[in-house]
Amino acid sequence: MSWGYLVLRLMMERELCSKQLSSVLCKAILAAPALSVHKVVDHWIEEGNEVTRSVIASTMFHLHKRQMFESALEFSEWLELEGHEFGERDYASCVDLIAKVHGLQKTESYIANIPKSFQGEVVYRTLLANCVPVANVPKAEEVFNEMKDLGFPITNIACNQLLFLYKRSDKKKIADVLLLMEKEKVKPSLFTYKQLIDVKGQSNDITGMENIVETMKDDGLEPDFTIKDLLAKHYISSGLKEKAENLWR
Structure with missing residues (x-):
């Protein structure tokens, strides 16, 4: 089970698990704003602590909750450098963070370097989702069409991203998305x-x-x-x- 999946589960269950989600590592990161996350984590390990999957998930959860995306990205980079096993959802989490911190261009460069076996629908869907807040219609359409060209299934999640984007930018295109959903039997x-x-x-x-x-x-x-x-x-x-x-x- 990937830590990206664990983060997703923790975020979905945050109300039930808030007390259990307390992250000592996250507190250490918050307590040392002048230090890089890499140094904080290294010091934390030197003190005899272990970076387990649950620690990773809870730390990511709390950093996301505080919108500390740059720190979360640094932590992800540390995990990758230290050889922690990544799955597609882990790479998708990195895609999301890079888009939030550095923008879409650097995100696409990162995706190009992800192992091919992990360049799946979740990764591209995450890229698509990050086109929406910046209202980048051409890039969103390019990513969506690339997903189709790659043979990924057309999901209501991806279609919803386009609907949300077109609602803000070009309502005339909403009908095209609905027709595609009907054609591909995508349930709203x-x-x-x-x-x-x-x-x-x-x-x-x-x-x-x-x-x-x-x-x-x-x-x-x-x-x-x-x-x-x-x-x-x-x-x-x-x-x-x-x-x-x-x-x-």
Whole structure:
């Protein structure tokens, strides 16, 4: 099991495991801001401590939680230099950190040097996800098309990234993503429907918004708290306060 997978599990279970996630190594890193993470970890080991998978996972978790991406990247680099075994999710974690710290160009250079057997869908999906916050539409489309060319399965996660991006930059392209999802039999998720509801709400198309909700229910998905909150926001902005109130009854 990779430490990248462990980080993912810890992040998903953070509410249940918060007390157990206390990381002594993370505290050591926080206590020595003037030192490089490499030196802190080396000193920590000299004191008789061991960098186990659970230590790696909890340290990464806490650094991410504090948005200390540069420190997390330094720790990842230390792990790689020390010969810790990496899986695809570990490389994907590095891709995410490099994109956040150094940008997309350096991230692509890093991906080119990942062993071919680990240059999988998760790595490219992570690169795609990092195109979205910087609204880099051409690069996002390039990465998405490269994923298709490489024969990776088209997932709702990747499609959702494009939907979220197009919602902010070019709403006309949303239909193309939906057609692709239908063609490839990619099942929409709650996140997919949330983006579509928001698009309709932003254009004050309340009927269209409600039709999407019905389609979602027909697909066996019920609105969660975030979707109800989004619906309420658009109802209120359209002067439909009673409909907003009915959502919570």
